[in-house]
Amino acid sequence: MSAATGPSTTRLVPPAERPLIEARDLYKRYRLSRQHFFKPAPTVLAVDGVSFKVAPGSTFGLVGESGSGKTTVAKMLLKLEPPSAGTLLVDGMDIFAQDRAAERAYRSKVQAVLQDPYGALSPRLTVGRIIAEPLVAQGRMSWKQGEARAAGLMDMVGLRSDGLHKYPHEFSGGQRQRIAIARALSVDPHIIVLDESVSALDVSVRAQILKLLEDVQRKLGVTYLFIGHDLAIVRYMSTDVGVMYLGQLVEIGTAAQVFNRPLHPYTRQLVAAGSADTPIRPLGAGGELPSPINPPSGCRFHTRCPHATALCAQQAPALREIDSGHQARCHHIEQIAA
Numbered sequence: 001m002s003a004a005t006g007p008s009t010t011r012l013v014p015p016a017e018r019p020l021i022e023a024r025d026l027y028k029r030y031r032l033s034r035q036h037f038f039k040p041a042p043t044v045l046a047v048d049g050v051s052f053k054v055a056p057g058s059t060f061g062l063v064g065e066s067g068s069g070k071t072t073v074a075k076m077l078l079k080l081e082p083p084s085a086g087t088l089l090v091d092g093m094d095i096f097a098q099d100r101a102a103e104r105a106y107r108s109k110v111q112a113v114l115q116d117p118y119g120a121l122s123p124r125l126t127v128g129r130i131i132a133e134p135l136v137a138q139g140r141m142s143w144k145q146g147e148a149r150a151a152g153l154m155d156m157v158g159l160r161s162d163g164l165h166k167y168p169h170e171f172s173g174g175q176r177q178r179i180a181i182a183r184a185l186s187v188d189p190h191i192i193v194l195d196e197s198v199s200a201l202d203v204s205v206r207a208q209i210l211k212l213l214e215d216v217q218r219k220l221g222v223t224y225l226f227i228g229h230d231l232a233i234v235r236y237m238s239t240d241v242g243v244m245y246l247g248q249l250v251e252i253g254t255a256a257q258v259f260n261r262p263l264h265p266y267t268r269q270l271v272a273a274g275s276a277d278t279p280i281r282p283l284g285a286g287g288e289l290p291s292p293i294n295p296p297s298g299c300r301f302h303t304r305c306p307h308a309t310a311l312c313a314q315q316a317p318a319l320r321e322i323d324s325g326h327q328a329r330c331h332h333i334e335q336i337a338a
């Protein structure tokens with residue numbers, strides 16, 4: 001494609017070595033409502049300098065406690081929120097420098113399946129319409145054509161096509177999540193954001209939906225951003241994993257590297273607990289959980305870290321590579337490992 005056609009079509013990275021998604025030093029700051037007339041409104045740095053690459057057809061997992069910034073990263077990829085700084089490249093193109101046509105094309109390339117399928121599925125539309133709706137809205141098909149395509153998608157997600165004329169409330173939670181997946185697939189996306197997509201489901205249903213997501217990826221080569229709290233599930237699904245703490249990536253690597261040989265003290269504690277839901281006991285003065293509105297100085301994790309030294313309170317560690325592709329943000333990794 002020619003670089004002369006404008007910013008939306010300018011490829012910044014040559015195709016051969018190009019990841020499908022590349023976040024470069026992303027920041028997202030939210031302004032909160034003002035607490036005091038004479039003081040500036042507080043802000044929260046929800047995402048603080050996040051960089052990662054995702055290969056086409058792979059799954060990038062994001063784990064971390066509630067409020068660590070996972071959904072904010074997902075919202076930027078979905079173009080629901082612009083970053084405060086940094087660049088988000090998809091297929092080598094800056095998604096926040098697109099013209100209207102490129103933006104419309106991008107919105108169908110990136111879809112989401114969220115935690116609560118019931119909230120996402122309109123209760124007054126039949127399932128056939130729900131699945132066909134994105135295609136019709138984009139002007140690609142008539143309702144009739146869209147509903148014919150919906151039948152094929154129902155089959156792909158393991159539902160009987162006679163369900164096309166039913167309403168969402170007539171289905172179980174797992175079935176509704178299958179409908180949400182069919183709807184996401186209707187526009188042939190290249191990327192699907194799975195933000196806690198199986199977290200609300202019973203254990204047995206969860207396994208079936210994970211299996212379906214795997215099958216879909218194998219058949220269609222779609223790339224996933226998979227966000228979750230349950231480490232076993234994130235490990236099972238992910239090719240690569242990023243661990244977030246108070247807006248920053250503290251560790252990144254292949255799923256095997258991160259889970260078999262966690263480097264960062266936070267990741268070590270998560271892996272030992274098995275879930276990012278299990279609260280890690282704060283070690284800081286007053287036992288307060290640190291907040292992204294007023295994050296600790298130096299290393300963000302130092303108030304809860306059993307290995308913290310004076311250096312950790314003063315100086316923020318950089319994310320550095322310890323093994324090939326395995327990076328962690330800690331001053332003392334070598335000593336901890338020894």
Ligand SMILES: Nc1ncnc2c1ncn2[C@@H]1O[C@H](COP(=O)(O)OP(=O)(O)OP(=O)(O)O)[C@@H](O)[C@H]1O
Nearest residue numbers: 030031044046065066067068069070071072073292
């Ligand atoms: N629209 C917003 N306005 C103000 N603050 C926000 C907004 N959205 C998110 N935040 C704050 O940004 C931080 C990161 O939130 P985010 O939803 O990305 O976390 P998360 O890792 O997805 O958490 P969870 O696991 O609970 O879903 C939190 O402190 C949150 O309160």
Ligand SMILES: [Mg+2]
Nearest residue numbers: 070071072195
């Ligand atoms: Mg979230």
